[in-house]
Amino acid sequence: GQNIDQPTEMTATEGAIVQINCTYQTSGFNGLFWYQQHAGEAPTFLSYNVLDGLEEKGRFSSFLSRSKGYSYLLLKELQMKDSASYLCAVLNTNAGKSTFGDGTTLTVKP
Amino acid sequence: DSGVTQTPKHLITATGQRVTLRCSPRSGDLSVYWYQQSLDQGLQFLIHYYNGEERAKGNILERFSAQQFPDLHSELNLSSLELGDSALYFCASSVATRSGENEQFFGPGTRLTVL
Numbered sequence: 001g002q003n004i005d006q007p008t009e010m011t012a013t014e015g016a017i018v019q020i021n022c023t024y025q026t027s028g029f030n031g032l033f034w035y036q037q038h039a040g041e042a043p044t045f046l047s048y049n050v051l052d053g054l055e056e057k058g059r060f061s062s063f064l065s066r067s068k069g070y071s072y073l074l075l076k077e078l079q080m081k082d083s084a085s086y087l088c089a090v091l092n093t094n095a096g097k098s099t100f101g102d103g104t105t106l107t108v109k110p
Numbered sequence: 111d112s113g114v115t116q117t118p119k120h121l122i123t124a125t126g127q128r129v130t131l132r133c134s135p136r137s138g139d140l141s142v143y144w145y146q147q148s149l150d151q152g153l154q155f156l157i158h159y160y161n162g163e164e165r166a167k168g169n170i171l172e173r174f175s176a177q178q179f180p181d182l183h184s185e186l187n188l189s190s191l192e193l194g195d196s197a198l199y200f201c202a203s204s205v206a207t208r209s210g211e212n213e214q215f216f217g218p219g220t221r222l223t224v225l
Contacts, residue, residue, distance in 0.1 A: 033213065042112065042200060042216035043153070087153065097166040098214070100145075102152035 004101035006088050011107045012078055020073045020104045022088030031091040033098065034062050034073045038084045046073065046086075075106075083108045113137065114217035116201050122223045128189040131220045135182055135203030141165075142184040143204075143214060144176055148197040159184055188222070196224045 003025040012018040024032070031050040035043035047055055049064035049071060061074040075082055085103040092099065113136035123129055135142050144156040155168035159178035170176075173191075178184040188195060198221050202214035 040198075042218050044112075044216070045213040048213060089153075097143075097155050097158055097168060099155060100153040 004088055004090055004099060006086075006101040006104045008102070009105045009107070011109060012075075014078055014080060014108055014110050016078050017074065017076050018078060018106065020075070020086050020088075020106065022071045022073070022101060024069050024071075024088070024090045024101075026069075026090050026092050026099075028092045029066065029090065032062075032064055032071050033089040033091070034060075034071075035087040035089060035100075036084050037087060037103065043087055078108050080108050080110070082106065112215040112217065114201060114203050114215050116199075116217035116220050118220060119218065120221050120223075122225065123191060124225055125191055125193060127191050127224075128187065129191065129222065131186040131188070131199055131201075131222075133184045133186070133201030133203075133217055135184070135201075136215055139203035139205055139215070140182065141204045142178055142182070143202045144170075144184070144186050145200040145202065146197050147200060147219075148194075153200070156186070191224045193224050196222055198222075 005023045033048050034046040036046050037043040047062035049062050054063045059076045064071045085105050087103045088101040089098045115134045117132045140161045142159045145153045147153050156170040157176050158166040162178045173189050176186045198219045200219045201217045204214045
């Protein structure tokens with residue numbers, strides 16, 4: 001099976017930097033996704049990591065360490081609109097599916 | 111707009127009833143996935159179809175079934191509905207054969223309320 005852990009909630013200040021961690025245990029790992037989901041809306045894709053290292057995309061960056069079963073999503077220059085749930089999802093090709101973590105609810109305060 | 115469409119947007123029904131949720135993937139996407147998201151819970155993978163064939167099954171109840179048609183649209187059938195089936199049901203599509211090699215594009219969801 002797969003086990004994905006993320007913090008349930010985080011709070012940060014507008015303009016600051018926040019790091020959301022995700023740890024996983026899985027066999028047949030073939031990539032890790034981060035999605036953003038605003039309340040009542042569909043998830044939207046943020047990043048995909050399959051190799052170790054940092055992928056940067058504007059204000060958002062994602063890091064992966066396969067040996068440690070660890071990823072993080074880094075959000076810089078936080079804006080109020082970044083308040084949302086951030087979902088970590090692990091692709092397991094053996095199972096033919098992606099498994100999602102329960103999500104981290106980020107609240108950005110003025 | 112992801113390009114994935116789902117109908118209906120809202121559905122209210124009674125326990126014991128049967129409903130059908132419909133999904134049209136993005137043009138060119140052969141893979142369709144169904145997810146259930148209950149209040150305060152994460153996305154639960156239900157089932158994955160690729161080009162009409164079932165490819166992976168998650169925690170899908172026996173009362174639920176799905177299919178993907180030759181035109182690639184998909185339907186999720188929920189029968190003998192229970193109060194606990196009330197949730198947001200998302201459909202997602204992707205280009206890849208296997209789940210998630212490319213990003214999944216999510217539809218807006220169908221909110222099902224069972225009374």
